[in-house]
Amino acid sequence: MAVNALQPGYTGEVKDRVELFHGNHLIYIGWDQHMMICAPVALPLPPTMPFGALISDVLPTTAFAAHPDWPRIDWSQVEWLRSGKPFKPDPGKSLADNGLGHKSALRLRTPGLDGIGATGS
Amino acid sequence: MTATQSNVFLALQTNDETRPIIEAIEADNPHAVVHRYPAMVKIDAPGRLVLKRQTVEEITGVEWELQSFHVNLISLSGNIDETEDELVLAWRQ
Amino acid sequence: MTDKTTAAAAPKKLSLKAKYAQLTRGLGWETTYQPPDKVFPQTHFEGIKIHDWEKWEDPFRLTMDAYWKYQAEKEKKLYAIIDAFQQNNGHLNVSDGRYVNTVKLFLTGISPEEYSAHRMFAMLGRNFAGVGPQIAAQMQSIDELRHAQTQIHTISQYNKYFNGMHDFRHMHDRVWYLSVPKSYFEDAMTAGPFEGIVAISFSFEYVLTNLIFMPFMSAAAYNGDMATVTFGFSAQSDESRHMTLGIECIKFLLEQDPGNVPIIQRWIDKWFWRGYRLLTLVSMMMDFMVPKKVMSWKEAWDMYFVQNGGALFRDLERYGLRMPKYWEQTVVAADRLSCEAWNTFYNYAAAANFNPWCPTAEDMDWMSQKYPGTFDKYYRPRFEHYRELEKQGKRFYNTTLPMLCQTCQIPLVFSEPDDPTQTCYRESDYNGMKYHFCSDGCKDIFDHEPEKYVQAWLPVHQIYQGNCFKPGTDPTAKDFNPLAAVLEYYNFGPGDNMDYAGSPDETNWLKWKGLAKSGPLKMAS
Numbered sequence: 001m002a003v004n005a006l007q008p009g010y011t012g013e014v015k016d017r018v019e020l021f022h023g024n025h026l027i028y029i030g031w032d033q034h035m036m037i038c039a040p041v042a043l044p045l046p047p048t049m050p051f052g053a054l055i056s057d058v059l060p061t062t063a064f065a066a067h068p069d070w071p072r073i074d075w076s077q078v079e080w081l082r083s084g085k086p087f088k089p090d091p092g093k094s095l096a097d098n099g100l101g102h103k104s105a106l107r108l109r110t111p112g113l114d115g116i117g118a119t120g121s
Numbered sequence: 122m123t124a125t126q127s128n129v130f131l132a133l134q135t136n137d138e139t140r141p142i143i144e145a146i147e148a149d150n151p152h153a154v155v156h157r158y159p160a161m162v163k164i165d166a167p168g169r170l171v172l173k174r175q176t177v178e179e180i181t182g183v184e185w186e187l188q189s190f191h192v193n194l195i196s197l198s199g200n201i202d203e204t205e206d207e208l209v210l211a212w213r214q
Numbered sequence: 215m216t217d218k219t220t221a222a223a224a225p226k227k228l229s230l231k232a233k234y235a236q237l238t239r240g241l242g243w244e245t246t247y248q249p250p251d252k253v254f255p256q257t258h259f260e261g262i263k264i265h266d267w268e269k270w271e272d273p274f275r276l277t278m279d280a281y282w283k284y285q286a287e288k289e290k291k292l293y294a295i296i297d298a299f300q301q302n303n304g305h306l307n308v309s310d311g312r313y314v315n316t317v318k319l320f321l322t323g324i325s326p327e328e329y330s331a332h333r334m335f336a337m338l339g340r341n342f343a344g345v346g347p348q349i350a351a352q353m354q355s356i357d358e359l360r361h362a363q364t365q366i367h368t369i370s371q372y373n374k375y376f377n378g379m380h381d382f383r384h385m386h387d388r389v390w391y392l393s394v395p396k397s398y399f400e401d402a403m404t405a406g407p408f409e410g411i412v413a414i415s416f417s418f419e420y421v422l423t424n425l426i427f428m429p430f431m432s433a434a435a436y437n438g439d440m441a442t443v444t445f446g447f448s449a450q451s452d453e454s455r456h457m458t459l460g461i462e463c464i465k466f467l468l469e470q471d472p473g474n475v476p477i478i479q480r481w482i483d484k485w486f487w488r489g490y491r492l493l494t495l496v497s498m499m500m501d502f503m504v505p506k507k508v509m510s511w512k513e514a515w516d517m518y519f520v521q522n523g524g525a526l527f528r529d530l531e532r533y534g535l536r537m538p539k540y541w542e543q544t545v546v547a548a549d550r551l552s553c554e555a556w557n558t559f560y561n562y563a564a565a566a567n568f569n570p571w572c573p574t575a576e577d578m579d580w581m582s583q584k585y586p587g588t589f590d591k592y593y594r595p596r597f598e599h600y601r602e603l604e605k606q607g608k609r610f611y612n613t614t615l616p617m618l619c620q621t622c623q624i625p626l627v628f629s630e631p632d633d634p635t636q637t638c639y640r641e642s643d644y645n646g647m648k649y650h651f652c653s654d655g656c657k658d659i660f661d662h663e664p665e666k667y668v669q670a671w672l673p674v675h676q677i678y679q680g681n682c683f684k685p686g687t688d689p690t691a692k693d694f695n696p697l698a699a700v701l702e703y704y705n706f707g708p709g710d711n712m713d714y715a716g717s718p719d720e721t722n723w724l725k726w727k728g729l730a731k732s733g734p735l736k737m738a739s
Contacts, residue, residue: 002644002663002664002665003663003664003665003666004259004260004261004405004406004409004663005259005665006255006256006259006406010665011665012665012666012668012669013668013669014645014647014668014669015668015669015670015671015672015675015676016647016668016672016675016679020679021678021679022679022680024678026675026678028617028650030617030626030637030639032636032637033635033636035554035557035596035629035635035636035637036557036596036599036610037561037612038554038557038558038560038561038562038612038616038625038627039558039561039616039617039625039626039627039637040616040617040626040637040639041614041615041616041617042614042615042616042617042618042674042675042678043614043615044678062614063561063612063613063614064614066610066611066612068599083641083648084639084641101648102647102648103647103648103649103650104648105617105639105641105648105650107639115635116595116596116599117595117596117599119591119592119593119595119596119635120592120634120635120636121592121593121595121596121599121635127521127524127525127528127529128521128522128525129525130522132428134447134451158432158508159432159433159435159436159508160431160432160435160443160447161428161431161432161435163428188230188274188276188280188284189284189287191274191284191451191454191455192284192287192288192291192451193447193451194450194451194454195427195428195431195447195450195451195453195454196424196427196428196450196453196454196457197454197457197458198522198525198526199525200461200529201273201274201458201461202273203230203273203274203275204229204230204231205229205230212525212528212529213529213532
């Protein structure tokens, strides 16, 4: 039973169907142990965008860039998680080909950078 | 009745109407503790708390309808039993 | 009340019990034109079994004559004070201009839900098949309407002098963080009548509502806000009756049928967690927003939930109920909640209808004292960083929209139960789509009824879909500024949002009080 409803067989309208986002996919991105940025960000991105462009063109325009650790990130050392599991993205391939579809959650870890005052902030 | 008995509580506005009510509760519940906060009085008591119409009337010397304490009531906790003569708050465990 | 019938010759006064029996006599008749199931169509689908509605006890046994008498008395007291407050420019007596932001939060985040509760209890009064609950629900419906009206009326005095309150009803249906209380009540209202009453009367009114009104009103009194104390206490005097309805309805449902117990337990688990998430706003009000503080969120949570809620659930053990699932997580998080919340509004100062600020040195010392295990270790360095940036004129604003929880609709700002430095993520797959949550509690709620929560109107997603711009806005225009367009859709004007330091509210406050302009730097030091 997916809902307890007065009317048997009731289904609800899915409010965030991919076709409502004008060709984009919604991608969530969080930076572990950097809670000054109060929450992961949500970005509508073309599924064809190369993963490398996400790093070089998109992330610098987000709130992440305001964090004092931002300029110190060594991108070759960054660890990535997709749906909470480690994975190695291919920067040349598209977001979709990296398995990042609509409403995927992506996390980055920057070992050695522990936030403001090394507090995870 | 165990050593770690839970508190019930009654919270009332601080004003002239509640002064005799609080006094009556203190008289009838020697085990109760009265906490005074800005604009509010919170009375905690282990297990059980009673508010008696008769005690309030003895203090003020005038007839008093027990239900009128609702006007100045802020909050309470416990199982509630109310008659025209008394309000009882109690835990049953 | 000089009434001749009170003379000795008059007939003996009825007892409360007898009066209540007279009030309800014959109201619960057997239907003949239609079967009862058609008259009360909503009483079965939730799986709750009621064998005897007559067993419903109203311990206050309030009859209509007493109800109107006492309600009228409350209104007379309230309006006398409101008149005095307005005539004496009472808004100038609050502790500091910053304080008024709590009133804005209350008016936009809570008062519209009083109205939602009014609607919901009107529906409950119609849908319950027993006379006791019908009467109690109707009285509560009228109470809730009174609360909405008195709050709006009282706060209108502040609205004449301060920003952020002018379009509270419009904002309630649009502004991102207001979708949290809005969706909470809509979830309860669209459930069946039994879940609805367990959600609001028991889980909210009885278990959690003390956390809103007691600290809010005490803080209002302490900060010189006579208006809020007055409407708050006037509402609160009804609240005890509502709380009583909550505990009586739980006992009634549990005693009616053993099969009801697991259903009720699941609702308590769900609505405890939903309510707790809603109270996030209260935690930051207590710890950060009131200039003169009464008690910390952690102290209040310990007093009203851990101690008092603990006593309640020990009492209910005899029915086979236990403490709400994940309550232990709320105790662990009590050391962090208000900091996580206030940081969120500091991040998104542009998008809320009040004026946040970086805590002052004095505020931070109070936090260190109240939260010795966490504040200096995890949060002070962050706030001091913010203060330093402000001094340099480089105040940090988060301009990227956040990821929201599908259930509570709060951004994922909460930390892992076992790690205050790491955002908590939870995820579910349903019908080929991913859904995300801030916590185990919110994920469980979705997983049980995904078909309900796939319909969530999540403000961030709605903005990206293009549904949060005023008609006539052209998102393809060259100079299109999405943030400005969204704020326009919210009806935000200058001064409604952004920092308190340098705001029109601050400027006016200093002018009215004859104080020197301190400016952003001193405000933050």
